[in-house]
Amino acid sequence: MERQFPLLEIHMPHLRQNMETVIGKCTQRNIRVCGVIKGCSGMPEVANLFRQCGCSELGSSRIEEIIRCREAGIPGPYLLLRIPMISELEDVIQNCDTSLQSDAMVLDALEAACCRLEKTHRVIMMVDLGDLREGFWNRDEFVNACVYVEKNLPHVHLAGIGVNLGCYGSIQPTQDKMKNLLTIAHHVEARIGRELEVISGGASSSYTLVHWGTMPEGINHLRLGECMLNARDLQVEWGIRNMNLHMDSFVLKGEVIEVRTKPSYPVGQIVIDAFGRRPTYVDRGNRKRCILGFGRADVGDMERLQPHDEGVIVLGGSSDHCILDIENCPRKLKPGDIMEFSLSYNNMLYATSRTDVPRKFIYE
Numbered sequence: 001m002e003r004q005f006p007l008l009e010i011h012m013p014h015l016r017q018n019m020e021t022v023i024g025k026c027t028q029r030n031i032r033v034c035g036v037i038k039g040c041s042g043m044p045e046v047a048n049l050f051r052q053c054g055c056s057e058l059g060s061s062r063i064e065e066i067i068r069c070r071e072a073g074i075p076g077p078y079l080l081l082r083i084p085m086i087s088e089l090e091d092v093i094q095n096c097d098t099s100l101q102s103d104a105m106v107l108d109a110l111e112a113a114c115c116r117l118e119k120t121h122r123v124i125m126m127v128d129l130g131d132l133r134e135g136f137w138n139r140d141e142f143v144n145a146c147v148y149v150e151k152n153l154p155h156v157h158l159a160g161i162g163v164n165l166g167c168y169g170s171i172q173p174t175q176d177k178m179k180n181l182l183t184i185a186h187h188v189e190a191r192i193g194r195e196l197e198v199i200s201g202g203a204s205s206s207y208t209l210v211h212w213g214t215m216p217e218g219i220n221h222l223r224l225g226e227c228m229l230n231a232r233d234l235q236v237e238w239g240i241r242n243m244n245l246h247m248d249s250f251v252l253k254g255e256v257i258e259v260r261t262k263p264s265y266p267v268g269q270i271v272i273d274a275f276g277r278r279p280t281y282v283d284r285g286n287r288k289r290c291i292l293g294f295g296r297a298d299v300g301d302m303e304r305l306q307p308h309d310e311g312v313i314v315l316g317g318s319s320d321h322c323i324l325d326i327e328n329c330p331r332k333l334k335p336g337d338i339m340e341f342s343l344s345y346n347n348m349l350y351a352t353s354r355t356d357v358p359r360k361f362i363y364e
């Protein structure tokens, strides 16, 4: 048995247009794009489209996704985005051409593993400019570590340096942050006596600078996923108007399983919900609502779903129920009806990682 709903539809022409727009703009400014596939769980079909649209490289935080794409015949090179665990270094060397690195001990272990396997491996050294996730914090320590890789680790090739912003600390990539990165790159280059191949300015949030035409010259690499797959964060959360990117490449269809008018405020003593949280509820009086046959286990944060029907509010739900307020929805919904939603990054991540959410690729 395979359930028919929720059904995940992937609209390839919209994805292609997004990729062509974003990669085209980056290429014009001499920026190579690593197409990041982890948001859609490394779907080979999407990886393939990234390559067709001009990505010079594919990236994921997970080696398993890279292996799956390689087995599907999608040509690399592949970049490992999550700084690796020492326990997985041999797999990194065997399957990834390049990895991000931020720890001297791991780099020594990487050199040792390369020696065991008689292979070489490329690294991009990460510096932290305020977002407080991965990366060296002290600038001298960072430059010394780059020199150390160059001079002391014969099997590890220093391909370049990079930064990550807008992930943990929500820090905006600005021209100043990018200039900072370039200054650090020049220090490294002065010490090693050659140019770095890669100066990697960040993820989708750094694409803003390319869009505005303010990315400083010298940043020659970005690692981009969300801005092409969902294209929601910059256009909706940042409110950038003229990007012309489709936000409906990933659509989830769910089936209605109950329609009823109920109070909007729970009745009785409020404790915790199914996930141990204490949500707040708005009392809007009696409202018409419906339940769909999927839930948080399928799509993560349901509140981030974008309903295609007007007048619909996603109220929440639990692992396997999604509850909507449809009081102001002009469609007369009943059990068995199908409703559509565009997905945010979070929703896409969950929906694509489940094997029991059927997928349909739409090519026209």
Ligand SMILES: *Cc1c(COP(=O)(O)O)cnc(C)c1O
Residues within 6 Å of the ligand: 036, 038, 039, 061, 081, 082, 100, 164, 202, 203, 204, 205, 223, 224, 225, 226, 227
């Ligand atoms: C996930 C990730 C990216 C891509 O992020 P998007 O927001 O999808 O563009 C880039 N770099 C690193 C280090 C990442 O972990």
